[in-house]
Amino acid sequence: MTDQPHLLVVDDDARLRSLLQRFLTEAGFRITVAADAAEARAALKAVAFDMLVLDVMMPGETGLELVADLRARRNDVPVLMLTARGAPDERVAGFESGADDYLAKPFDPRELAHRVRTILRRAVPVPNAVPPQKGPIQLGQRWFDPDRSELRGPDGTQRLTGGEAALLGALAAHAGEVLSRETIAEALGTPDAGERAVDVQVTRLRRKIEPDPREPRFLHTIRHKGYVLRPGP
Structure with missing residues (x-):
């Protein structure tokens, strides 16, 4: 379906990348995958993705560096970061770089799908999601x-x-x-x-x-x- 949100999944672990692609596809998303930041950049130039699911620790440019650079370039694509380290300082580092949310590995695939949907709802405002205002x-x-x-x-x-x-x-x-x-x-x-x-x-x-x-x-x-x-x- 053309109205399915299109996600770019970036992870250097081929097995996890394949699992993420399969599960998120079954959850109703269109998925493109990339093995590292360089592949992700090439994909971003070609496609306007609805969201990135991005591993933190990758060889070469890290996920933190990639999202920080995207924000510096005024690219506001929503980003969910994945990491094997879930300490509070690590989560804060993710938010400081410009990520919208942060999920520690290992994670329940159902929680991943829930986080993705939550971020996408924020990215596309829902009518009457907040009390009506009298104007700007x-x-x-x-x-x-x-x-x-x-x-x-x-x-x-x-x-x-x-x-x-x-x-x-x-x-x-x-x-x-x-x-x-x-x-x-x-x-x-x-x-x-x-x-x-x-x-x-x-x-x-x-x-x-x-x-x-x-x-x-x-x-x-x-x-x-x-x-x-x-x-x-």
Whole structure:
């Protein structure tokens, strides 16, 4: 079916790559595979994938390096990273590089499919997924449109990753209200990622909405409670 999400699976382990291709195909996705970052780059030039499922540790360019470079090039394709190391610091490193979610090996294939679907839902906003807004929300010289998950300003439309758009959408839906890190993680679809992963996403978002991320005007930290978005000119 042409409306099946098209995933690029990148892993240097041929056996795991084959298993991922088979399972994700059975789960209803179209799959292209690549053995390393170089093959992945070639595939990305030829096809607009809906999502990447990307191994962290690969010979040559690592998955972390690849996704960081994609983000630097303003490519916001959703990314789920796979790794044999699931320590909190490893997960945070994945989010810092620009990944949308992180799954440690070994994993249940059903959980993998669930994570993929969750990320894809975030990437394509669902009508009425958040409470209706009265219009775009002003953040200085930029405006966030919750219905389109777009951040617009004098320099045009600012590209947001799926995670950044979900975070800003959740905060915008409750503008002026303090949201705990746990609530935000649920809204992002990553409840087990940990508080530091939420902090990383907030840091990345501030770089795009704040005139000076070191002195936030709009996205404030409320100590021991969480975060609050306070729109304004």
